[in-house]
Structure formats: structure tokens, C-alpha cells
Amino acid sequence: MIEERFDAIVVGAGMAGNAAAFTLANRGLKVLQIERGEYAGSKNVQGAILYADMLEKMIPDFREDAPLERHLVEQRFWMMDERAHTGLHYRSDDFNEERPNRYTIIRAQFDRWFSSKVQEAGAIVLCETTVKELVKDAYGRVIGVLTDRDGGEVHADVVVLAEGVNGLLGTKADLRAIPKPENVALAVKEMHFLPRETIESRFNLKGDEGTVIEAAGTISRGMAGMGFIYANKESISVGIGCLVSDFQKTGETPYDLLERFKQHPSVAPLLEGSEVKEYAGHLIPEGGYNAVPKLYGDGWVVVGDAAQLNNFVHREGSNLAMTSGRIAAEAIFQVKSRKEPMTAQNLSIYKDMLDNSFVMKDLKKYKDMPGLLHIQSQNFFLTYPQLVSKAMQNFVRVDGTPKVEKEKVTVKSFVAARSWTGLFGDAIRFARAWR
Amino acid sequence: MTTEIAVRVEDKLFQNRYQVDVGQAHIKVKPHTKPSPALLALLKACPAHCYELNSNGQVEIAADGCVECGTCRVIAEPGGDIEWSYPRGGYGVLFKFG
Numbered sequence: 001m002i003e004e005r006f007d008a009i010v011v012g013a014g015m016a017g018n019a020a021a022f023t024l025a026n027r028g029l030k031v032l033q034i035e036r037g038e039y040a041g042s043k044n045v046q047g048a049i050l051y052a053d054m055l056e057k058m059i060p061d062f063r064e065d066a067p068l069e070r071h072l073v074e075q076r077f078w079m080m081d082e083r084a085h086t087g088l089h090y091r092s093d094d095f096n097e098e099r100p101n102r103y104t105i106i107r108a109q110f111d112r113w114f115s116s117k118v119q120e121a122g123a124i125v126l127c128e129t130t131v132k133e134l135v136k137d138a139y140g141r142v143i144g145v146l147t148d149r150d151g152g153e154v155h156a157d158v159v160v161l162a163e164g165v166n167g168l169l170g171t172k173a174d175l176r177a178i179p180k181p182e183n184v185a186l187a188v189k190e191m192h193f194l195p196r197e198t199i200e201s202r203f204n205l206k207g208d209e210g211t212v213i214e215a216a217g218t219i220s221r222g223m224a225g226m227g228f229i230y231a232n233k234e235s236i237s238v239g240i241g242c243l244v245s246d247f248q249k250t251g252e253t254p255y256d257l258l259e260r261f262k263q264h265p266s267v268a269p270l271l272e273g274s275e276v277k278e279y280a281g282h283l284i285p286e287g288g289y290n291a292v293p294k295l296y297g298d299g300w301v302v303v304g305d306a307a308q309l310n311n312f313v314h315r316e317g318s319n320l321a322m323t324s325g326r327i328a329a330e331a332i333f334q335v336k337s338r339k340e341p342m343t344a345q346n347l348s349i350y351k352d353m354l355d356n357s358f359v360m361k362d363l364k365k366y367k368d369m370p371g372l373l374h375i376q377s378q379n380f381f382l383t384y385p386q387l388v389s390k391a392m393q394n395f396v397r398v399d400g401t402p403k404v405e406k407e408k409v410t411v412k413s414f415v416a417a418r419s420w421t422g423l424f425g426d427a428i429r430f431a432r433a434w435r
Numbered sequence: 436m437t438t439e440i441a442v443r444v445e446d447k448l449f450q451n452r453y454q455v456d457v458g459q460a461h462i463k464v465k466p467h468t469k470p471s472p473a474l475l476a477l478l479k480a481c482p483a484h485c486y487e488l489n490s491n492g493q494v495e496i497a498a499d500g501c502v503e504c505g506t507c508r509v510i511a512e513p514g515g516d517i518e519w520s521y522p523r524g525g526y527g528v529l530f531k532f533g
Contacts, residue, residue, distance in 0.1 A: 036521055038454070042529045043503065107533035128525030148523050166505035168521065179509050186506045188482045190447070191532045235532070244509055247480040254482040255444050278532050279447035281482035281504040 006032045006156035008332060009145055010123075011131050011169060013040035015318040016304025017162030018114040019325030022058060024160075025123035027333045032154060033123050034147060036130040040118075041111025044164075045189065045282035047230055047237055049212065050105045051319040058326060059117060063099065067109040069232040070210025071100035074203075078266065080217035080227075081389035085266045096209065104210050104230045104237070106191075134159060134173040134300070141343075142173070142299030158299055158332055158342040162325060165283040165305040175300065176293035181248055182374060183287030183308070185225060187241025188254045190262075192274035196234045202270050203231045214315060217385030219261045221252055224377035227261045228315075229270060236271060238262060241284055243374060254281065284317065285310040286374075289367035295354065296347040301328045309359060313366045320359050327353045368433040379426060383417050444484040448500040455499050456526035462498050462507065463518040470494045473511040480506055502528050 010021040013035035021033040037043040049072070055062050074091035095101065119125050135144040135153055144155035161170050165184065170176045194202075203211045215227040225242025240254075240261045247254065262271055285291065285308040292308050295301060303309070304321030311320060331350035332342070340346050354360050373380055391410040414423060462485075464474070474494040477486040483500040486507070496517075508519040521527070 036524050038525050038529050041533055043527075044533045045530060046533065048533075108530050109532075111533070130521050130524040166508060168519075178513055179505075181509050184505075184509055186480070186482060186504060237532075244480065244506055247506075248476045248510060251476075251479045253479045253484075255447065255484070259443065276447070276450055278450050278530065279502075280451075280530060280533065281502040281506070283505050283509070 004030075006030050006154065007336060008032075008158050008160060009034065009154060009156040010160040010162055011145065012162035012164055012304075012306075013037070013111060013115055013118075013125065013127075014044045014162060014164060014304060014321065015111075015114075016306070016321035016325035017160070018111065018118050019058060019322040020160045020162055020303055020329045021118045021123045021125070022114070022121050023326045023329035024332060025118060025121035027329075028122075029333065029336060031123035032156065033118060033125045034129050034131055034145065035115075035125065035127045037127060039112055039127055040115030040125070041108040044107045044111055045187075045280045046107045046318055047189070047228055047239065047315075048105050048107050048110075048318065049230065049315070050103045050110065051316065052099065052101055052103065054319040054322045054326075056099075058322075066113050067105070069104040069106060070205070070208050071095065072102040072104065072212060073205070073209045074211040076211065076213040078213060078215040078217070079385045079388055080215055080219050080264065080266065081386050082218055083265055084389045084393065085215065085217070086388050086392050091211075104212065104232050106232060106235075131163075131169055134169055136173070140298065142297070145169075157336070158301065158347070160325070160328055160332075161300060161302040161306050162304050162321075163306045165285055167302070167306040170293075170302055170306060175297060175302070179283070179285065179291075179308070180287070181245035182243060183285065183291045183370070184244050185241040185284045185286045185312075186244050186247060186254055186281060187239050187284055188258050188279070188281045189237060189239030190258065190276050190280075191278040192236045192238060192271050193234060193277055194236065194274045198273075199231055199234070199236065205231065208233070215261075216381060217389075218382055219257070219264060220381050221250065221257065222378045222382040223247070223250060223252065224374045224381060229267065235277075236274065238267070238271065243286065243377075244283070245374075246377060284312070286312045286370060288312065288370045289360070289363040290370070292360075292363065295351050297344045299342050301332070301347055301350050303328045309363070311362050311366065313369055314362070316362070323357060323359050324354060327357060327359075366433065372429055372433045376426070379418065387414055387417055445500070448483055451500075451502070452529045452531055453499065454526045454529060456522050459523065459526070460496070460498050461520050461522040461527070462496055462501065464494055464496050465516055465518070467493060467516070471511075471514060471516055473514050474516045476510055477507045480510060482506065
């Protein structure tokens with residue numbers, strides 16, 4: 001199909017692929033980027049929040065023309081039971097700054113814009129093309145890709161695998177395993193459209209201010225998972241995700257879970273009267289540090305979701321993807337400028353650089369979290385939220401019961417559900433995993 | 436209850452944009468007489484309700500509404516129950532918002 005040889009082929013045009021292709025092309029390398037969707041973003045799904053800092057490092061003036069929805073002035077965390085939520089609510093006018101730190105975005109639009117920047121930087125972007133296999137030489141080194149176009153083999157010094165969470169090419173080529181059901185969450189999401197004034201009044205916003213709600217509790221029916229509600233300009237992204245292994249165990253259906261979340265008395269009023277225009281499903285890497293596969297080899301590196309780079313505790317994924325893509329590109333550029341071959345040994349600087357960045361440092365910090373929350377999901381996602389909710393109601397309801405007795409009831413309910421040993425054990429385990 | 440939900444999923448999928456590659460299923464279920472636990476799990480876990488039992492009690496797939504999430508792959512591919520790949524370039528679900 002394309003005769004010439006490239007310095008690098010980037011597979012995928014999501015956050016990681018675009019960051020890699022942009023950085024490589026920007027430094028003068030000959031880059032081919034291949035995307036199976038009709039356009040960059042047409043296969044990608046995210047909540048979605050954009051963390052400005054990571055993009056700013058690559059495109060300092062992105063705010064001038066990137067399709068951004070709302071800058072976030074507020075974050076709410078909800079712990080839910082069937083009829084109530086207990087909330088932690090942080091809002092600050094400091095976030096109405098000149099260069100806001102976080103925005104809501106719509107991925108199909110954002111990725112298209114990011115892709116236009118990749119093309120401006122000089123990369124060739126080939127859409128509607130699925131890469132079927134990695135091409136290896138007799139020594140097992142990756143030397144290119146085979147696409148589903150006529151005569152579809154293309155060669156390059158290095159292939160950047162930014163193929164997303166499923167990582168099909170990498171698993172076919174035996175570079176890493178298929179993600180395990182306990183290491184990925186399935187999230188389903190709907191886009192609800194409403195007039196912008198309605199959204200602003202319902203979420204207490206003015207102008208382009210935005211808010212996000214992250215919700216956990218009985219909404220996931222004892223499975224390890226979370227719901228989310230993000231305010232965009234004229235739409236609300238609402239979704240919920242739980243571990244695939246938990247869906248397998250419980251037989252819950254994802255769409256039923258989403259319906260129940262939408263019907264929750266704390267959620268329904270936010271969505272009332274909206275028009276739904278899309279329903280999406282996507283996997284999210286949740287295995288953390290211990291699930292990160294080998295990141296490089298002879299002629300290849302892997303970035304973003306395909307490398308399981310997601311900090312599920314902080315709901316940070318696309319910024320890790322973007323950062324790993326940029327760092328991989330910088331590593332490749334270093335090898336290239338030394339005029340050295342793209343061997344595993346030379347490409348190992350990618351891993352060194354990533355280890356020294358917040359990406360791996362953050363994942364390492366929470367390496368025990370998946371084990372804790374996933375194994376004890378019944379406690380953390382069902383028992384505790386119910387207890388907290390009951391305690392809160394008991395605390396705020398005034399009914400002539402002396403406060404000492406109220407307190408006793410609350411303490412009793414916690415001990416009855418988890419026992420003193422259980423409570424202390426959970427607290428210590430949680431604190432350890434957090435540290 | 437089940438049918439009621441199934442209808443709602445179809446309504447949801449109706450909102451989506453698809454470029455269907457007629458006759459080119461990107462996911463295949465291996466022929467079987469009795470479905471494995473992994474295959475049975477797909478009846479519920481697939482967010483697009485692509486998997487159903489046929490009259491012989493075997494699990495079948497109609498992948499037209501597939502959102503290409505890969506849930507069925509992580510559940511059923513390691514055991515060899517299904518063959519999973521992406522649709523040809525340009526085909527399949529095309530997210531307007533994503």
C-alpha cells in the first residue's frame with residue numbers, strides 16, 4: 001500500500017497514540033499513524049475529563065482552538081444507598097482561573113482536533129484501516145504492521161502500540177496476555193442532551209463552569225465499581241462501570257445497572273426531560289501497577305490503555321495515556337538521534353523515563369488498592385455505604401431521641417455488620433493500600 | 436423482566452451510528468452442543484445484548500449492535516469459546532460523542 005519506510009508507525013489515534021504521533025512528528029521523524037475508525041475518536045469512549053497540564057506540555061496554546069466543554073470548578077463524591085447519598089463536595093472559585101486545570105470534553109470531538117494537530121505536525125494519518133498483525137523478521141524483531149488494505153504491509157524502525165485496552169495486536173504477537181476479567185472494568189455510558197441553561201441551573205453553574213460527580217455505593221450492587229455524572233455544555237455524560245469479573249459472578253446486566261443509577265432519586269432530577277443521543281460501552285484497565293505488562297521490546301513499545309496505564313483511584317487514565325505516549329516518543333527520538341537501532345535494550349529508556357514520571361510513581365503508590373477493593377467489594381460497595389447512610393439519617397433526623405442513644409445505635413450497627421476486628425482490619429488495610 | 440430490559444437495550448443501540456459490514460462477523464462463537472459457563476455469562480455481561488440462546492440451547496451472536504468493548508473477549512476468548520477481532524477498517528460502531 002505505502003511503499004516508503006517510516007521511522008515510526010503508531011497504531012491507534014486515541015490519547016496515547018495522538019500524543020506519541022504528535023511528539024514524534026514534531027521532532028521531525030517520519031510517522032505513519034493508523035486508525036481503524038472512520039476518524040480519530042470514532043472508536044474511543046471516555047467519561048470524559050481532560051487534565052490540562054499534560055496537553056499543555058505538548059500544545060501550550062491548546063485552549064485557543066481545542067473543543068473543550070466546561071472547566072471544572074466543582075467535584076462531588078457521593079456515597080449512595082438506594083434512596084440517599086452522603087456527599088463530599090468541593091467547590092472553589094480558584095478554579096475560575098485563566099488557565100484552568102481540568103475540563104470536561106467529548107472524546108469524538110477532542111480526538112478529531114488532536115488528530116488535526118498530529119497532521120499539522122507532519123504525520124501521515126491513515127483512518128478506516130485495521131492493523132491485523134505485527135510483522136516480525138526472522139529474529140522475532142517487530143519490523144512493521146500488516147493492515148487490511150490491499151498489499152497492506154508497511155515497515156518502520158519502531159511500532160508504537162497505542163491500540164487501546166483490548167490490545168489485540170500485542171496479544172496476537174505474544175507480547176502480553178489478554179486482560180484478565182478481574183483487571184478490567186466494563187463501563188456503560190449515555191449522552192443526555194439538555195439546553196445549556198437547564199444544565200447550568202441544575203448543577204449551579206454559570207457560563208462555562210463545570211462540575212463532576214463520582215458516585216459509589218449500593219448502585220453497583222456489591223460489585224467493585226463507580227458511577228459518574230459529568231456536566232458538558234449542552235449534554236450530561238452519565239455512566240457506571242464495574243469489574244468484568246464481578247459482572248461474571250453476579251449475572252447483573254450493565255444496562256440494567258445504568259437504568260437503576262439513572263432512576264436513583266439523587267440522579268433522576270438532574271437528567272429529567274433529556275434526550276439520549278448515544279449509548280456506549282468500553283473497558284477500563286483497573287489492575288494497577290501489578291497488571292502493567294512488558295512495555296518495550298525489539299522494535300516496539302506499548303503506551304496508554306494497552307499498557308494498562310490507568311490510576312483508577314483518582315480516575316486518571318487519559319492523562320497517563322497522553323504522558324506515556326509523549327514519553328515513548330521522546331525515548332524513540334533519543335535512540336534515533338544517537339543513530340542507534342530500535343532494540344529492546346535501547347528502547348528500555350522508555351521504561352526508565354516512565355518509572356521516573358508521575359505515571360508509574362502513582363500506580364506504584366496504589367499497587368495494593370485493586371486487591372483490597374476488588375476482594376472486599378461487598379464491604380466497600382454495599383455494607384459501608386448502607387451503614388454510613390443510616391448513620392447520617394440518624395444524625396440529622398430530630399425525633400426526641402437523646403443523642404447518646406443515637407450514637408449507640410450507629411456504633412452498634414457498624415459493629416453488628418463488620419465486628420470490631422473487621423472494622424479495624426478494614427481501616428488498617430485501607431490506610432496501608434492508600435500509603 | 437428480561438425481555439423488558441432487552442427491548443430497552445435495542446432502543447439504546449438505536450441511537451448509535453453503525454457501519455455494518457454485511458456478512459463479515461468480527462466475532463465468532465465456536466460450535467458447541469452445551470454452552471460453557473463463560474459463554475453463558477455473555478448473555479448478561481454483553482452491554483449491547485449481542486449474545487442470545489437459540490432454540491437448541493446454544494449461545495449465538497448477532498454482532499450488529501456491538502460496541503466493540505471487548506468484554507466478551509476477556510471472558511470467553513482465553514477458553515477458546517469465541518474468536519474475537521475488530522471489524523474491518525471503517526466498519527462497526529462509529530461514536531459521535533464517545
